[in-house]
Amino acid sequence: MPVNTNRSKHRIFILDLNFMEIKRAIAAYLIPHSNGAVLVECGPGSTLDALQLGLEEYNFRIDDVTDVFLTHIHLDHAGAAGWLARNGARIHVHPIGAPHLLNPEKLLASAGRIYGQLMDTLWGEVLPVPQSHLIVHHDGENIEVHDLVLRAIDTPGHANHHFAYIFENTCFSGDIAGVRLPGPPHLRLPMPPPEFHPEKWRNSLNKLSQVEFDHIAPTHFGIYTDAKWHISRANKALDDVEAWMEKAMTADPPVEVLQEEFVRWARHLSQRDGLDKDLVDSYEVTNPSWMSAHGIYRYWKKVLNKQPEG
Ligand SMILES: [Zn+2]
Numbered sequence: 145m146p147v148n149t150n151r152s153k154h155r156i157f158i159l160d161l162n163f164m165e166i167k168r169a170i171a172a173y174l175i176p177h178s179n180g181a182v183l184v185e186c187g188p189g190s191t192l193d194a195l196q197l198g199l200e201e202y203n204f205r206i207d208d209v210t211d212v213f214l215t216h217i218h219l220d221h222a223g224a225a226g227w228l229a230r231n232g233a234r235i236h237v238h239p240i241g242a243p244h245l246l247n248p249e250k251l252l253a254s255a256g257r258i259y260g261q262l263m264d265t266l267w268g269e270v271l272p273v274p275q276s277h278l279i280v281h282h283d284g285e286n287i288e289v290h291d292l293v294l295r296a297i298d299t300p301g302h303a304n305h306h307f308a309y310i311f312e313n314t315c316f317s318g319d320i321a322g323v324r325l326p327g328p329p330h331l332r333l334p335m336p337p338p339e340f341h342p343e344k345w346r347n348s349l350n351k352l353s354q355v356e357f358d359h360i361a362p363t364h365f366g367i368y369t370d371a372k373w374h375i376s377r378a379n380k381a382l383d384d385v386e387a388w389m390e391k392a393m394t395a396d397p398p399v400e401v402l403q404e405e406f407v408r409w410a411r412h413l414s415q416r417d418g419l420d421k422d423l424v425d426s427y428e429v430t431n432p433s434w435m436s437a438h439g440i441y442r443y444w445k446k447v448l449n450k451q452p453e454g
Contacts, residue, residue: 154176155175156173156367159173163220168326169426174204177292182289184316191224191268211233211236212233212236215309217241218255224268235277236279238280297351299320301343304344317360324366325366325426325427327423328417330423334435335439407434407437410433
């Protein structure tokens, strides 16, 4: 699935990591350069076979990957980074994410609190990234790799360790511009605890709307040519979530009730946009509604501190 337009010199290939046997849920993006290739995202340890197959399809092997650009360190984006580093790749990351790649224990404990016994099935093995292979960037930095240049843009809101990368006319948006799967136009925001923060999120989207690009490549999933529409749709999704949260949380429901209500609301929005059941299931695997409900709940209680935690 190559994408090439007249304003981009380089081709971008979409590698489908076939996460949990579901097509078009998690992508890694492959950009060949004059001496190998870079990846934007590498997916979790559980999809390494699919990553290798995807590389082979374009005549690359793992050790041709010179650099991996991580939008953030959540395991569905970055879990395999340690393994790629062992195979020689440099790993590019946000400064707040770097310590957790060097020493993944805290990251794994935090993910373990969310995913429990599903940890291994979902994410596979997570290896640390050695310091020698870790490269930390700052907001606005242009990063050169052979004949490629990617610009890192600090974009918190989904996570505090989140970069979007601008490459030629494409924005690799990670999770900050939401999850959008191929099919009827529909977009969902992934709002996991503990760092979901709508104000920061809105600022990040505003920041991106001031940058020039016309293609957008969310990690979940694909390259879309209507970047402006996509960003405005993400803004609208944020407005909707805030209005929903205000209403739902005023009744001070227990988290389990909030979760049920949120799942119902997400289903309603999917039906309104004309999604079929399989596609709704894909959205749920990629970005579980129950997880976002927990993120919303925590934000309301701990960040806004509207009510004492019961
Ligand atoms: Zn994420």
